[in-house]
Amino acid sequence: MVKLRHLVAGNWKMNGSRSMAAALIAELKTQCLSGGGGGVSADLLVCPPFPYLIHASEFLMGSNIALGAQDCAPQESGAHTGDVSAAMLKDCGCSHVILGHSERRTDHGESSAQVAAKAKAAQGAGLIAIVCVGETDSQRDAGETLKVVESQIVNSIPAGSTTANLVVAYEPVWAIGTGKTPTAGDVAAVHAQIRKLLVAGVKGGEAVRILYGGSVKPSNAAELMAVPEVNGALVGGASLKAADFLGIAAACG
Numbered sequence: 001m002v003k004l005r006h007l008v009a010g011n012w013k014m015n016g017s018r019s020m021a022a023a024l025i026a027e028l029k030t031q032c033l034s035g036g037g038g039g040v041s042a043d044l045l046v047c048p049p050f051p052y053l054i055h056a057s058e059f060l061m062g063s064n065i066a067l068g069a070q071d072c073a074p075q076e077s078g079a080h081t082g083d084v085s086a087a088m089l090k091d092c093g094c095s096h097v098i099l100g101h102s103e104r105r106t107d108h109g110e111s112s113a114q115v116a117a118k119a120k121a122a123q124g125a126g127l128i129a130i131v132c133v134g135e136t137d138s139q140r141d142a143g144e145t146l147k148v149v150e151s152q153i154v155n156s157i158p159a160g161s162t163t164a165n166l167v168v169a170y171e172p173v174w175a176i177g178t179g180k181t182p183t184a185g186d187v188a189a190v191h192a193q194i195r196k197l198l199v200a201g202v203k204g205g206e207a208v209r210i211l212y213g214g215s216v217k218p219s220n221a222a223e224l225m226a227v228p229e230v231n232g233a234l235v236g237g238a239s240l241k242a243a244d245f246l247g248i249a250a251a252c253g
């Protein structure tokens, strides 16, 4: 098992405003610079909604907090009203983009093949694709977790992915925004399976970071982040408060 530096990514989802982004990022910067983040040794990433990316990239200047988006188009450019290309995200200062989040798979019917096409476009534009996978409540109850995750991994990760352009996030759908989390043992089993698939199918797959997401908060972060093959967190609700987000980062050890 390769020891990797943790990545703590904040998925703001459809929350915030320009003034909220300014205040939250200012607080993150101050806390990180002053060491008030509890000696954060993880890499930090914030992913605001599209309209605030350009502002956020300015607010983030002078910090080493990275910027990401929450989706991109599979096409490079052209007649695709309402879509945003990966090159545009790069142009706005993004280094990462979240793809295939369960909310997009559900709300927009995104298939794993579409997620793979988006990830390929993102990587082609020089972005790191954060590809999300995870089972629903009923799939879990049916004992299908590993089968579902395997299928999503195999079909959502494009050929040409490497350690340098891919991050995977395991987010059980039933744990998102519910306050429920899997046991450390369950997380370990899924992450071990994902690692096996990455080692078999991706160049440098042993060093691709695998994040856990779903109701991560400061009070449970230490336990979740200590699970073998958990290399960071994809945080929703708790990423909207600087103290909570940094509390999670500090728990990475």
Ligand SMILES: O=C(CO)COP(=O)(O)O
Pocket: 011, 101, 171, 175, 176, 177, 178, 179, 213, 214, 215, 216, 234, 235, 236, 237, 238
């Ligand atoms: O969906 C998530 C991050 O992408 C997790 O959301 P919560 O942390 O709010 O459960």
